[in-house]
Amino acid sequence: MLKKYIISFLFVFLQYLVASQNAAAIDYKAYGFIQPEITTFFNGDGRHDQSNSNQSIFVKGTFITYLNNGDQKITINTTGRIDEKDSERSYIDFQKFKYEQYFDDITLKIGNELIFWGVNESFNIVDIINQSNLAEDISGTKKFGQPMISLNYNHSYGNFDLFIMPFFKERIFPGRNGRPRLALEVDKSTVAYESSSKKNKIDAAVRYSTVYDDYDIGIAHFYGNNRSPELNVNPLSQKLDAYYPILSQTSLDIQSTKGAWLYKLETLTAKNGEERHFGIAGGTEYTIYGLRETTSDLGIIVEYTFDDRNDFAFNNEGVLALRWTKNDIKSTSLLAGLVADMSGSSNRFFAEFEQRIRDDLKVFIDMSINGEIDADDFTYAFEEDSQLTLKIAKYF
Amino acid sequence: MKFAKIIFIIFALFPFYLSAETAEEQGLRIAKASYENGRGFTDMVSDQLMILIDPKGNEVTREVSGKTLENLDPNDGDKSLTYFKTPKDVEGTVMLSHTHISDDDDQWLYLPALGRVKRISSSNKSGAFMGSEVAFEDFSGTDYRKYEWKFLGEEMENNETFYKLESYPNYENSGYSKRISLIDNLNRTYKVDFYDRKGELLKTLYLEDYVLYKDKIWMANTMKVENIQNKNITIFKWLNRELDVGINKKDFEKSSILRLAD
Numbered sequence: 001m002l003k004k005y006i007i008s009f010l011f012v013f014l015q016y017l018v019a020s021q022n023a024a025a026i027d028y029k030a031y032g033f034i035q036p037e038i039t040t041f042f043n044g045d046g047r048h049d050q051s052n053s054n055q056s057i058f059v060k061g062t063f064i065t066y067l068n069n070g071d072q073k074i075t076i077n078t079t080g081r082i083d084e085k086d087s088e089r090s091y092i093d094f095q096k097f098k099y100e101q102y103f104d105d106i107t108l109k110i111g112n113e114l115i116f117w118g119v120n121e122s123f124n125i126v127d128i129i130n131q132s133n134l135a136e137d138i139s140g141t142k143k144f145g146q147p148m149i150s151l152n153y154n155h156s157y158g159n160f161d162l163f164i165m166p167f168f169k170e171r172i173f174p175g176r177n178g179r180p181r182l183a184l185e186v187d188k189s190t191v192a193y194e195s196s197s198k199k200n201k202i203d204a205a206v207r208y209s210t211v212y213d214d215y216d217i218g219i220a221h222f223y224g225n226n227r228s229p230e231l232n233v234n235p236l237s238q239k240l241d242a243y244y245p246i247l248s249q250t251s252l253d254i255q256s257t258k259g260a261w262l263y264k265l266e267t268l269t270a271k272n273g274e275e276r277h278f279g280i281a282g283g284t285e286y287t288i289y290g291l292r293e294t295t296s297d298l299g300i301i302v303e304y305t306f307d308d309r310n311d312f313a314f315n316n317e318g319v320l321a322l323r324w325t326k327n328d329i330k331s332t333s334l335l336a337g338l339v340a341d342m343s344g345s346s347n348r349f350f351a352e353f354e355q356r357i358r359d360d361l362k363v364f365i366d367m368s369i370n371g372e373i374d375a376d377d378f379t380y381a382f383e384e385d386s387q388l389t390l391k392i393a394k395y396f
Numbered sequence: 397m398k399f400a401k402i403i404f405i406i407f408a409l410f411p412f413y414l415s416a417e418t419a420e421e422q423g424l425r426i427a428k429a430s431y432e433n434g435r436g437f438t439d440m441v442s443d444q445l446m447i448l449i450d451p452k453g454n455e456v457t458r459e460v461s462g463k464t465l466e467n468l469d470p471n472d473g474d475k476s477l478t479y480f481k482t483p484k485d486v487e488g489t490v491m492l493s494h495t496h497i498s499d500d501d502d503q504w505l506y507l508p509a510l511g512r513v514k515r516i517s518s519s520n521k522s523g524a525f526m527g528s529e530v531a532f533e534d535f536s537g538t539d540y541r542k543y544e545w546k547f548l549g550e551e552m553e554n555n556e557t558f559y560k561l562e563s564y565p566n567y568e569n570s571g572y573s574k575r576i577s578l579i580d581n582l583n584r585t586y587k588v589d590f591y592d593r594k595g596e597l598l599k600t601l602y603l604e605d606y607v608l609y610k611d612k613i614w615m616a617n618t619m620k621v622e623n624i625q626n627k628n629i630t631i632f633k634w635l636n637r638e639l640d641v642g643i644n645k646k647d648f649e650k651s652s653i654l655r656l657a658d
Contacts, residue, residue, distance in 0.1 A: 024536075029487075029488075031484060031487050033485070062488065062508070062658045064658055073655070077658060095511075096658075100655075102655065105646075107655075116510075116511055116512040116513075118512075119405075119515075151652070154646065154649070154651055159651045199458055209651070211502075211650050212500075216515045216650070255515050257502075257515050257516075257517060258516050259517065259518075259519040260519045260520075262515070287517055287518065287519075287520070289520040289521075289523055289569065290522050290523065290571065293593075295523065297520065297523065311560060327524045327527060328455060328527050329450075330527070330529035331483075331485075331486075331527065336496060358484060359482070359483050359484065360483075360484050360485075392486065395483075395484035395485050395487075396484070
């Protein structure tokens with residue numbers, strides 16, 4: 001309820017800011033896209049007896065304006081989806097709805113924001129600020145905006161960031177009709193927290209980042225509700241009960257850029273509830289430019305992630321991927337690869353193709369094929385969810 | 397007798413060679429003067445239009461806007477910030493480059509679809525900029541110290557006399573074996589022929605619409621590239637170019653990319 005008041009207040013404040021400017025002088029950018037999607041599943045109705053097809057519409061809209069000679073900025077970035085089958089996948093989110101004030105070396109930011117930490121292509125284990133929307137994408141890379149007040153201090157030694165984050169948002173999981181989905185439904189009525197303030201706990205984070213020669217370095221600490229809940233089977237309801245422990249995580253991310261070679265590393269140590277864990281993920285990306293005397297580039301990505309928790313979903317996985325960019329007028333590109341569980345035999349093949357077909361139209365084809373998946377692997381629930389998705393984005 | 401004649405000729409020529417520049421020295425001198433023609437701008441803002449034309453005459457236009465900060469250290473390169481406006485699917489993309497004379501450039505890219513700032517490799521010298529006939533090295537390789545030079549003589553074209561210079565890139569991964577430039581008597585580059593790694597003529601660049609800024613700086617506001625091999629044409633136009641506007645040098649730091657980002 002409080003959140004609604006604050007958002008309304010922010011909205012009125014932003015309107016006041018815009019209205020107080022000389023109307024003719026307001027310079028803004030507004031753009032976005034609407035993207036219908038069709039998915040077909042290869043294994044019929046699959047493990048959970050679901051539909052073998054789905055249709056969905058995704059939209060994104062962006063509005064930016066600078067006020068007072070660029071000293072202030074307002075950003076609104078909204079995403080939303082209407083999904084045919086899964087009501088959990090139908091949503092609207094203000095990923096960014098923020099006001100920024102720029103002082104000489106300090107930036108003050110208030111509102112919803114997306115903060116990305118990390119360097120890897122596949123396993124961004126240090127990225128912790130925003131909550132994932134697993135209904136939108138089961139891999140967890142699609143995030144919700146996080147309300148915050150943040151301060152950035154830009155010093156010659158690097159950047160210092162402070163984040164104060166009220167209003168925790170619970171993780172969204174696919175619903176009963178969502179495909180892929182977990183074997184059991186996550187019960188929304190039994191969510192529990194370690195913190196006595198529950199979702200009203202105010203989370204905090206600090207980060208120092210700098211560029212030194214070929215190295216981009218970030219060191220961060222986060223203290224707050226873990227974005228990733230523990231899920232336990234409730235024998236009575238036969239649903240999953242979510243429990244959010246308090247996470248205290250210290251992380252480091254480094255990228256070294258040496259010519260056509262990129263070397264990437266993300267590592268963390270964290271206390272999650274009562275238990276401490278350690279994680280490390282990294283790899284290399286090498287690009288061959290001008291493949292066989294053409295304008296095409298071929299990137300080879302090898303990444304690995306390790307986590308010392310045995311029950312953690314991604315505790316020993318590797319990725320091998322190829323990224324082909326044609327560098328043509330249509331921006332044609334293809335990313336294809338294999339994700340494999342190094343301690344079992346589970347694996348998944350994926351391919352993502354994209355091409356601009358008109359100045360304001362772009363086509364995307366995503367494919368995901370699950371190989372053999374071990375019954376004790378958490379992705380076992382998705383084994384029969386191999387799919388092909390066609391998306392066409394119309395830009396405005 | 398014959399031997400004596402040769403000796404005589406050699407000795408006769410010797411003083412001349414001592415006093416005059418070699419072709420390499422002369423080439424370097426002209427190239428340096430031409431490069432310095434465009435220096436002293438401090439900083440610069442502009443909108444740029446890129447028109448891509450295929451052999452059938454189909455045209456598409458790309459729009460970017462950019463800021464450049466001149467590096468007052470003569471041994472290091474300039475910094476530039478580019479904001480992409482069209483095609484619409486890349487709107488909001490921001491690229492920051494810190495160029496260097498002998499090392500690879502430092503480059504960061506913000507992609508709206510990913511919502512993250514990525515450090516990218518800049519060893520892609522010969523790659524095409526946004527599907528055009530302009531290679532990354534054509535933007536970053538404007539410093540005369542990135543090439544070995546040789547003066548080839550003077551050449552007439554369109555009733556005008558030009559210095560003809562040959563240059564060879566001395567950085568790695570160039571897509572060119574050599575370039576042949578025509579430079580006018582005001583030290584402005586008029587035309588450059590680019591030869592591919594096999595030594596075949598690849599493309600010709602024409603620099604047009606020269607404007608004199610601050611009474612001393614010549615900048616071409618149109619660049620036309622004709623690819624001889626695939627017959628594509630790229631036209632690059634600078635609009636609303638302003639020099640010495642007083643840009644904060646902190647705008648060219650990695651952390652400032654997010655001030656422009658969506």
